[in-house]
Amino acid sequence: MVSFFEHFFEMQKWFHQLAFSWIPFSAGDVLYIILGLFLLYYIIRCFQKKKRKQYLLKLMIIINILYFIYQLNWGMLYFQTPIIQKLSTQEKPTVDNAKKLAIQYLKKCKSTRKLVKEDGNGIFVVNDLKGIQTEILSQQHHIPQSISNKKTHLINSFKTSLFKDIMSYSGILGYYNPFTAEAQYNSTLPSTFIPFTSAHESAHQLGFAREQEANFIGYLIGINSRNPELRYSTEYFTLKSLLKFIVGEDPAFVKYIIRNYSPEMKRDRLYEKVFVARHQGAFEDFFGFTNNLFLKSNQQEGSITYSYFIDLLLNYEK
Template identity: 25%
Template structure:
């Protein structure tokens, strides 16, 4: 009797699962979340720590993610987001041969664990990049001393550079310029430009130097209504691009999102790195894209300080730029949907401010300070 009783007791204890053994994935994801919170808080408190995380463990993860997902010609992140709701419904309610209550509880913990992994990846891999040493300090630029005259001089210089390229750029009868090669060839050229920039000077060592394939989105035609031309998904390491925008925007947009892949989180800095990458290319259309996008930002800055000077600068700009700008305005009007763009703009603005970017979406325009400081330093050499 005693032997059988003990054996029965032992069997009951053996079969009784603990919360941990039943939810190992959830517990592991929760532990990763706790570690990620510590990394994130430490990064906000110390730029030196943020530099270390951004340049070493974070960089390795971003490299592996970008390398793996580049195998696929489509965006894994886009597929995940499009299928998210139906997959959740199937996962919760249609798993076979299991008690309904147990199934929903178990699957809920799995989905919560997946959410923890996504949040943890953001906190430990990409978010620290917001708090690393600024690009102007890395490159020895004095953006604080930039004056409105410096911005104007930069606009004039960029306008003159566009004029030098004008004969090599092809436009249609609406004034819109045409990219003379395929998307895949463009990506190849931009990867070469990144390699060239990183090899040109050791001061660019803070940029991750690796191959990646930015993904054209299936929903590209819907993106202009959101006013989003591209985005970086940290949990897959992919740069995602809307190919529905005018051709002149696409090289610069790809270079911008590739900058995010390489740990440049702040939007003004990603814009500036995108410009430098475009300038490093030996391809005329990529250089035209970089100059044109930068001139748009510079002229906006000139307009805020002197409207008459803006008009003078704009009408003295090359014909190819003025016609491109006019065609772009027509494109923007044809895709206007304020109810959508206001929502996406508010979400983006809130996210940027939460990461210490007090200017929010206006931070994109701060590229004018970096570019003006850059041209000023180059002219002084």
């Protein structure tokens, strides 16, 4: 059955991308707004005494239909064979190996950071977003066949989310819309996030449902890219992920690596911290809690984990 849904996804993703990619705004977000208003109408009617049972029944039918469509288009992909089983080694990651790799990626980040543009404050800025998106689609062809045999269609269906301001306060960087096959991203994010987030969401477009596997596919897309903006964003994400994995065991090493960031990287890190601090609050806590429940209900470890991505990264690098 999982194989059937994988093949079905290959057919419908091409149709959905072709149908919605030409629309200049997020059609999926408009659909969510319409559905939200529609459901709100039925919820309000459920509180009225007259025909309460009738509207409650209709509401349950609508929710079940939507859930069925979601599972048909996307939900069953969480049961695909994990990528870790496709790698030649499947060893548990060690902090020592992560440290060695962190030193390598620090050097890579320092080197690539010198190749990208800055704003007047010396902060990294994306210079050509369309070029990054084109490069992501091109690099999908270079994912090793042993890891992915999913079809790529070179259809640009990256969209700025209509909810970008809300996303900034929720901690959500981007999301994939399974009803329209659009890759949504928050355009207000610091530029260090945007290229890799786009690569991550494009991995969902390919059919990788698990979040940490989408991170790994995004890593494969960006790490050997000819586009320095995409490559720097990917290298920087990889370095941060390694440090978050290491910090529980050796915080002194993490501090040492951060002290050795280049001046350019330190400016980027400070800008990220200011952005996050400016948008923290109860709203982010709520979305973090609900997102964690969603991930755990879909065969994943939850949102506060980097171990599976590190598993994939270290075994692949080995």
